[in-house]
Amino acid sequence: QKRVAVLTSGGDAPGMNACIRAVVLACEQNGHECIGYKHGYNGLLNQEYTEFTADIIHNLIQQGGTVLHSARCLEFKTQEAAQRAASNLDALNIDTLIVIGGDGSFRGAMHLSNHWDGQVIGLPGTIDNDIAGTDATIGYYTAIETAVSSIDKVRDTADAFERLFLVEVMGRHAGFLALSAALASAADYVVLPELFNGEEETLNDIHAQLTVRRELRGNISYIIVLAENVWPGGINDLSQRLNALTNSEVRPVILGHVQRGGSPVSQDRILATQLGAHAVSLVGKPVNAVMVGEVNGKPCEVPLPMTWESTKPLDESAVQTMQALINSRYA
Numbered sequence: 001q002k003r004v005a006v007l008t009s010g011g012d013a014p015g016m017n018a019c020i021r022a023v024v025l026a027c028e029q030n031g032h033e034c035i036g037y038k039h040g041y042n043g044l045l046n047q048e049y050t051e052f053t054a055d056i057i058h059n060l061i062q063q064g065g066t067v068l069h070s071a072r073c074l075e076f077k078t079q080e081a082a083q084r085a086a087s088n089l090d091a092l093n094i095d096t097l098i099v100i101g102g103d104g105s106f107r108g109a110m111h112l113s114n115h116w117d118g119q120v121i122g123l124p125g126t127i128d129n130d131i132a133g134t135d136a137t138i139g140y141y142t143a144i145e146t147a148v149s150s151i152d153k154v155r156d157t158a159d160a161f162e163r164l165f166l167v168e169v170m171g172r173h174a175g176f177l178a179l180s181a182a183l184a185s186a187a188d189y190v191v192l193p194e195l196f197n198g199e200e201e202t203l204n205d206i207h208a209q210l211t212v213r214r215e216l217r218g219n220i221s222y223i224i225v226l227a228e229n230v231w232p233g234g235i236n237d238l239s240q241r242l243n244a245l246t247n248s249e250v251r252p253v254i255l256g257h258v259q260r261g262g263s264p265v266s267q268d269r270i271l272a273t274q275l276g277a278h279a280v281s282l283v284g285k286p287v288n289a290v291m292v293g294e295v296n297g298k299p300c301e302v303p304l305p306m307t308w309e310s311t312k313p314l315d316e317s318a319v320q321t322m323q324a325l326i327n328s329r330y331a
């Protein structure tokens with residue numbers, strides 16, 4: 001029997017609760033005790049934790065957000081903080097710490113592991129899907145759904161006035177969410193960090209595509225999905241420059257934090273449940289400083305540094321399909 005602690009850190013993502021639930025239930029089934037640290041690494045530094053009860057776990061799978069709360073904790077980057085966290089974990093006789101979060105949280109987990117003898121396991125929880133070593137991250141599928149349903153609504157009003165809309169989608173510095181949202185919402189164009197060739201080239205390309213469509217079909221609505229952090233001057237700058245170039249009103253829409261919220265879709269619930277259970281199956285085994293991910297439907301263990309040292313590429317066939325649709329005259 002071991003003592004396990006779990007925390008959620010960094011940007012919150014739908015399905016973090018489902019993952020906490022999976023960890024707690026798997027611990028119970030395997031005879032381990034489980035506590036939850038609150039507010040990410042802050043809880044670890046301040047010894048702020050909670051015991052889990054049946055009331056906390058009941059219905060948790062369907063709730064957005066995280067009952068343990070998430071937070072950033074700049075202080076955790078210091079050596080002193082990692083040592084304090086290690087002695088706090090030892091004071092509670094914790095054998096294994098499970099960290100649900102993104103690549104920053106995994107750097108933190110590795111940092112702790114360098115100062116603590118216990119076992120550290122990461123679980124990928126972020127809407128960005130920007131973690132190498134796993135096909136998908138917990139929260140990514142729900143964020144796609146949220147973005148798509150928002151873009152569907154933008155399309156209704158865009159069609160009514162035959163307007164150009166620019167919709168900014170999250171993703172940090174990766175284009176997974178923007179590409180998937182663009183494909184599923186039948187966006188007319190998408191601007192992705194992985195394929196960005198500079199401002200002038202992008203502006204000219206959009207203008208050329210729009211001109212072809214307009215020559216064929218007259219004034220039409222046109223939806224451009226923009227991944228956040230790609231356009232150097234931000235969405236308003238792109239909007240104004242497109243306005244001038246195309247001689248049409250361009251409306252910018254930033255989807256923002258709604259993409260982090262909501263009840264997780266079934267894919268995220270299943271991923272969270274499978275990964276959480278697999279992480280607990282490793283408790284007490286000679287495996288340390290790994291992330292548990294899923295590749296081709298199978299759980300796998302990846303050394304934590306690999307999750308941020310290699311860059312996960314966009315799906316090549318999805319890129320090609322999107323490109324063909326952008327060039328299509330009838331889309």
Ligand code: ATP
Binds near residue numbers: 009103104127
């Ligand atoms: P997301 O990408 O979804 O926002 P994330 O986990 O990458 O999630 P970050 O804000 O980058 O979010 O990191 C979360 C926390 O992890 C930080 O606030 C900090 O406490 C810790 N952390 C990040 N980088 C390091 C590091 N190099 N050393 C120690 N701790 C770190």
